[in-house]
Amino acid sequence: MIFYGKVVASQQPLHWGADMHDPTAFTDSENWSGGYYELAIEIGDTSDERLQLALSALWRAAAIDGCFGRRDREPKEQDEVPCTVSSLAEFFHLRGTVTLPTGRRVVCGCVAIREEDGPDWLDFYLPLGALERVDERIGGFPFDEDSGEASLSWRRGLDDWLAAIGTSVFDEVQFQLGLIGFETSGSVDSGQLGGTAPEERWMGYLIPTDGGLRFDPANR
Secondary structure: OEEEOOOOOOOOOOOOOOOOOOOOOOOOHHHHOOOEEEEEEEEEOOOHHHHHHHHHHHHHHHOOEEEEOOOOOOHHHOOOOOOOHHHHHHHOOEEEEEEOOOOOEEEEEEEEEEOOOOOEEEEEEEEHHHHHOOOHHHOOOOOOOOOOHHHHHHHHHHHHHHHHHHHHHHHHOOOOEEEEEEOOOOOOOHHHHOOOOOOOOOOEEEEEEOOEEEEEOOOO
């Protein structure tokens, strides 16, 4: 396996001030803690060309600001790197900042997982540490008592946004499957699903159909 890295919105978001931490700071390790909320895309058979097309489409669709290879320096203290498969191979993660549907900005990143006998995956991720700093409802997700259906109150808007990003990528690169939720990459693949999402869904599914792409949102 070649391993490139790992991979309804709030109406009253938590505001941070001088006494709180900046959710866009690269060098604050707490921003990168808690695991990842992801859009994981199963691109298909190994192909640098298709992975590059998907990576470029993802960066545009999510309107990611910057493309950096290091998180031990702030963006202003390092040069941007090309948004390429070669950069993923060199740095493992590509990072930037992104504006959420609430209008708040947080750190974000992207990784690729390339299996020798399996498909290429591309993961766009939002660290929960940064997300919790802009929406207090996230709390200890996915491990606290509010992490079931109650968490859909903030997950739904985020999921819809990630689904729209995935749909934009699909318009340029027709991938096999998209998964949306907490650390979804590798939990299931398109061959296992057979084109049908489970009735009880802890994550969202972007499934290709004859007419395009269907989004089956999380309901648990």
